[in-house]
Every structure is written in C-alpha cells, then in structure tokens.
Amino acid sequence: MNNLPxxxxxxxxxxxxxxxxxxxxxxxxxxxxxxxxxxxxxxxPGFYFSDNLFTWCRNNSLFDDAAFQKSWNENLKNDSDATIAWRRYILACAAYHCVQLQGDFVECGVYWGTGIKTVTDYLGGTAFAKTFWGYDTFDYHPVEGHASFSDQQEGFFEQVQERFENYEQVKLIKGLIPDSFVNNCPKEIAYLHIDLNSAKYEIATLDVLFDLVVSGGVIILDDYEWAGVYRTQKIAEDEWFDKRNYRVxxxxxxxxxxLKR
Ligand SMILES: C[S@@+](CC[C@H](N)C(=O)[O-])C[C@H]1O[C@@H](n2cnc3c(N)ncnc32)[C@H](O)[C@@H]1O
Structure with missing residues (x-):
C-alpha cells in the first residue's frame, strides 16, 4: 500500500x-x-495530562505524527474528543495495521462518528481503502443497559450521515445491537472497535462478531480498563475471553x- 501516512x-x-x-x-x-x-x-518535558492519564518523560508520538494531527484536529466535535487524543491515536495505529489485512472495519457505538472519521481521514479520507461499518441506535432506546447521550435528539442520525456524505465506503447502520447485525454484517473483519458503554451489549457484540475477525485482526474495547461504572465491562469481558484463551x-x-490469532 503506497498511500499510508x-x-x-x-x-x-x-x-x-x-x-x-x-x-x-x-x-x-x-x-x-x-x-x-x-x-x-x-x-x-514530554508530559501528557488528560483523560485521567498523567505521564511524563514520554515521546508523545501522537503529536509527531503529522497525518494524525491533521485528522484528529479537523474532526474534533466536542471537548471530550480533544481530551481523548491518546485513545484516538491507539485507534489510528491499530487501523494502520488492519488496513493492510483482509476484512472490513467495524465500530459498534458510533455516536457523532468522530472515531470512524479520525481513522478514515488518517488513512486516505474519501480514498480510504476499506468498507467501514458503523452501528448505533443514533437515538435513545429506553432499554436496559443502553447509555443515553443528550444530543441524540431528532435529526441526529441525519447530522452524522452528513459528516460522511462523500465517504461511500462508510455504512452507518441504525438500530439496536445485536439485532442490527442481522442482514447487515461484514463477512470478515480486520478492525473491530467496541464502544457501547454497556457490558451487556458489548458481550452481545463479541458473541456475533468475534469469530468474523481475521487472524492478525485487532479488537479495541474502549472502556475495558476504566473502573467505576465501567468496571462491569472488564469483569464480563475477562470471563468471555478467558473461555477462549485470550488475554485482553x-x-x-x-x-x-x-490481538486475534
Ligand atoms: C461512547 S458512545 C460512542 C463514541 C464513539 N465510538 C466515538 O469514538 O466517538 C456510545 C454509543 O453507543 C451507542 N449504543 C449503546 N448501546 C447500543 C446498542 N445496544 N445498540 C446500538 N448502539 C448502542 C449509543 O447510542 C452511543 O452513541
């Protein structure tokens, strides 16, 4: 591939x-x-203080990667997006690896689409080489375990769609996971980002999608190492992966x- 940053x-x-x-x-x-x-x-010098992370004497590689800086800066939608810069760079680097594998890209929990947009713009923008599936309700579903987001009001889905107007390879699938996978599912996955803020739905996602991830593919669980209200996810996911002899x-x-074998 010669269009990699x-x-x-x-x-x-x-x-x-x-x-x-x-x-x-x-x-x-x-x-x-x-x-x-x-x-x-x-x-x-070289400190990073943001997103509950304080480190120093680090290279802070994300700020040396000009292509990432461009895609990250141009896609900031709110203050939280700026805060999670290092998390975004983890996605970008994983995507750099996965774009060279067989299989599609998937994000479960899209919200404004900033995660998808940052990754696709890092790797070619409208010329991004893969199909990218994005699953979300794009509104509030009053069902147990679904995290609500205040700006998901009427017209929200259309606004997210607008961000991807010229990105033919991005498929936004509106509906509740896991039902929304039926009839709208890739055959093979290279990159799987799961960010549903819900143990129940993240496990339901793994049940359907994990076996589709190709060997060498990468799965990123956005909240796995967060404690507090997110700790239920780590506990459920450890049990799930343990049964399959995987370590997160x-x-x-x-x-x-x-890392998928
Ligand atoms: C933290 S946000 C995702 C942020 C996004 N990944 C990013 O990088 O900016 C979580 C999203 O998951 C969605 N969600 C949670 N449970 C869901 C389910 N069962 N089906 C579909 N979407 C769900 C919510 O609607 C919300 O938009």
Whole structure:
C-alpha cells in the first residue's frame, strides 16, 4: 500500500507536552486542576495530562505524527474528543495495521462518528481503502443497559450521515445491537472497535462478531480498563475471553486491546 501516512523523523531535542484540563472521577475540580498546574511544572518535558492519564518523560508520538494531527484536529466535535487524543491515536495505529489485512472495519457505538472519521481521514479520507461499518441506535432506546447521550435528539442520525456524505465506503447502520447485525454484517473483519458503554451489549457484540475477525485482526474495547461504572465491562469481558484463551491487553488510556490469532 503506497498511500499510508509516513513518519517524519522528529527533532531529537524537542518533545511535545499536552495539558487538557478534563478528567473524570474528580471531587473538587478547581482545586485538582490548580494543584496539577503546579505538578506539571515539576516534571521533565514530554508530559501528557488528560483523560485521567498523567505521564511524563514520554515521546508523545501522537503529536509527531503529522497525518494524525491533521485528522484528529479537523474532526474534533466536542471537548471530550480533544481530551481523548491518546485513545484516538491507539485507534489510528491499530487501523494502520488492519488496513493492510483482509476484512472490513467495524465500530459498534458510533455516536457523532468522530472515531470512524479520525481513522478514515488518517488513512486516505474519501480514498480510504476499506468498507467501514458503523452501528448505533443514533437515538435513545429506553432499554436496559443502553447509555443515553443528550444530543441524540431528532435529526441526529441525519447530522452524522452528513459528516460522511462523500465517504461511500462508510455504512452507518441504525438500530439496536445485536439485532442490527442481522442482514447487515461484514463477512470478515480486520478492525473491530467496541464502544457501547454497556457490558451487556458489548458481550452481545463479541458473541456475533468475534469469530468474523481475521487472524492478525485487532479488537479495541474502549472502556475495558476504566473502573467505576465501567468496571462491569472488564469483569464480563475477562470471563468471555478467558473461555477462549485470550488475554485482553489493558492500556493506560483505559482501553483494552485484543490481538486475534
Ligand atoms: C461512547 S458512545 C460512542 C463514541 C464513539 N465510538 C466515538 O469514538 O466517538 C456510545 C454509543 O453507543 C451507542 N449504543 C449503546 N448501546 C447500543 C446498542 N445496544 N445498540 C446500538 N448502539 C448502542 C449509543 O447510542 C452511543 O452513541
């Protein structure tokens, strides 16, 4: 494949830092951010403070990848999208690998489509080489376990569709998972991003789609390593993968990564 983004050799003596003041699970936010603005002054360059992740003396590779910077910046829809920069780069790097395999791309839990758009734009935009399936209700379904999002009002689906107007390879499937897989399912999957904020529906997704993932394909579980309300997902997913002799690789971003044999 010759249209893959190329790495540009970074400056040996300059590393980027990132300080995006949005974190979850914090009691007194003004106090917390006041203290953290002092703390970041005490660490070596190359710090990343965002999305409940504080690291320093890191290369922060996502900020050296010009193609990623472009696709990430151009697709920001809200503050949370900016916050989860490192999570987005995990998706982009996984996609870089998977676009060279046999099989389609799938995202379960699309919301505004920013995850799909960032990945497709990183890898060619409207010339993206794969079919990308995106599954979501695109509105609130009052069923047990479905996480609601306030901006999913009337007309929301049409707005998301508009973002992909010129992307013929992106198929947005509206409906409740797993029913929406019936009649609308790829034969083989190279890249599977599951982001439903629900143990019940993420397991239902794995039940249907895992066997379709090709050998060498990648599965990313967006909330796997998050505790709090998300911990039910890790517990259910560990049990599910254990039965199949797979280990989820927990990432410091809060995601979980599975490499399909
Ligand atoms: C966290 S958002 C997805 C964010 C998106 N992956 C991104 O990268 O920006 C979760 C989405 O999952 C959808 N969802 C949750 N359970 C679902 C189900 N059973 N069927 C279809 N969509 C579902 C919600 O409607 C919501 O849009």
């Amino acid at each position: 190329k790495n540009i050799k970074p400056d040996l003596h300059r590393v980027a830092s990132f300080n995006h003041k949005m974190s979850w699970g914090v009691k007194d936010k003004p106090r917390f951010f006041e203290l953290m603005s002092e703390v970041v002054k005490l660490v070596a 690789i927990p990432l410091p971003t809060g995601q979980g990564l599975v």
